[in-house]
Amino acid sequence: MSNVRNGRDGKANRRGRPGYDRESLLRVAVKVFNERGYDGTSMDELSKRLGISKSAIYHHVSGKDELLQLAVDRALDGLFAAADEAGALDGSAIDRLEHLVRASVAVLVAEQPFVTLLLRVRGNTAVEKRALARRREFDRLVSGLVEQAEADGDIRPDIDPAITARLLFGLVNSLIEWYRPGAGAGADEIADAVRKVAFDGLRRRPATGG
Amino acid sequence: MSNVRNGRDGKANRRGRPGYDRESLLRVAVKVFNERGYDGTSMDELSKRLGISKSAIYHHVSGKDELLQLAVDRALDGLFAAADEAGALDGSAIDRLEHLVRASVAVLVAEQPFVTLLLRVRGNTAVEKRALARRREFDRLVSGLVEQAEADGDIRPDIDPAITARLLFGLVNSLIEWYRPGAGAGADEIADAVRKVAFDGLRRRPATGG
Structure with a gap:
């Protein structure tokens, strides 16, 4: 089995079997989790899809749980880095919120499969529960910025801040x-469109009524 | 097995086993599909979760496929009814678009499990392919309204209509x-918040720069 560790780039090794490092193994596993659901994917299924034995998988990770942990941490670390970056800005809360939205779009675009998996976590295991707790922490941070921006008078006061944060x-x-990488609009164009829709709205001029 | 058809309200019947009509059976099946994924749910699993035999399920539907068909049609029929309603309005394209957004929110709120299943359809089977084709038809209809509203000068011209339609x-x-029915905001408040964010934006006044 040791030969499967030789291929460091995910290509087939000299025996014609795919070789993985931890990163390429993680990427395939996340793809399978997203297709079949984390709960619905057994180690047998992973082994089949990776084209390597279960013991070869255990060379890299302790099991499904660790793969999930690595994947959701990738997504969450990206989102919290975006939040730290936004928090360090000198601007008003609405500017920090705009920055956070833009930076979060960049994280979603760069780490789409990992964020997809994170957003589908249900909380059945300890790893999932920790991920959900970190998601809630991130959501609270967003709600906090929305509330502050509303207190500053920069956000319309007629929507509940919690609903606003969720919609955003x-x-x-x-x-x-x-969003599919490489097809159509790039990350910057998307981030810009999200910012325009969410902060300024689609209408050319603000509505005067209702 | 015929006794399982006696209970018409999903409650346990006289032998202490749950009885289903087609509607209550569909609702449980959709819940299971949403939890485990359609592909990941076998008839055996459905039978276990429903607490009735597979042959009892076959009294009501021809199989998993028909359950999926019924579920996605419920969601799609609702969305197309919303579109017909919006299309019949006399107003401008942006007004019809606003109406469609509001009516679609109402459909999502009323038929949440069915819409959830629809949004997760992948296209592996004929039923799924038809559902995806209808979804694309609905998306084209939304894009058409966005384009028209942009041509009318009612929507900001600096975002691609296809991206705008997707973000919306x-x-x-x-x-x-x-969104969870009965918890917090009602359908009207949510629809109103969605309309405000999407059409007018979060900012109290329109941005002058960027």
């Missing part, structure tokens, strides 16, 4: 459903 | 991730 990140997160 | 329904569809 609902908009951002919806990218995982349709 | 990304925002609407994101409700399935967090």
Whole structure:
């Protein structure tokens, strides 16, 4: 089995079997989890899809749980880095919120499969529960910025801040459903469109009524 | 097995086993599909979760495929009814678009499990392919309204209409991730918030730069 560790780039090694490092193994596993659901994917299925034995998988990770942990941490670390970056800005809360939205779009675009998996986590295992707790922490951070921006008078006061925060990140997160890297618009164009829709709205001029 | 058809309300019947009609059976099946994925749910699993035999399920439907068909048609029929309603309005394209967004939110709120299943359809089977084709038809209809509204000068011209349409329904569809009936805001408040964010934006006044 040791030969499967020789191929460091995910290509077939000299025996014609695919070789993985931890990163390429993780990427395939995440793809399978996203297709079949984490709960619905057994180690047998992973082994079949990777084309290597279960013991070869265990050379790299302790099991499904660790693969999930690595994947959701990739997504969450990216989102929290975006939040730290936004938090370090000197601007007002609405500027920090705009920055956070833009940076989060960049994370979704760069780490789409990992964020997709994160957004589907249900909380059945300890790893999932920790991921959900970190997601809630991120959501609280967004809600906090929305509340502050509303207190500053920069956000319309007639929508509940909690709903606003959810809609804002609902908009951002919806990218995982349709954005495909390399097809059509780039990350900057998407981030710009999200910012325009969410902050300024689609209408050319603000509505005067209702 | 015929006794399982006696209970018409999903409650346990006189032998202490749950009885289903087609509607209550469909609702449980959709819940299971949403939890485990359609592909990942076998008839055996459905039988276990329903607490009735497979042959009892076959009294009601021809199989998994028909359950999926019934479920996605429920969601799609609702969305197309919303589109017909919007199309019949006398107003401008942006008004019809606003109406469609509001009516679609109402469909999502009323038929959340069915829309959730629809949004996760992958296209592996004929039923799924037909559902995806109808979804694309709906998307084209939304894009058409966005284009018309942009041509009318009612929507900002600096975002691609296709991206705009996707973001708009990304925002609407994101409700399935967090909206829970009976908890917090009602359908009207949510529809109003979605309309405000998407059409007028979060900022109190339109941005002058960027």
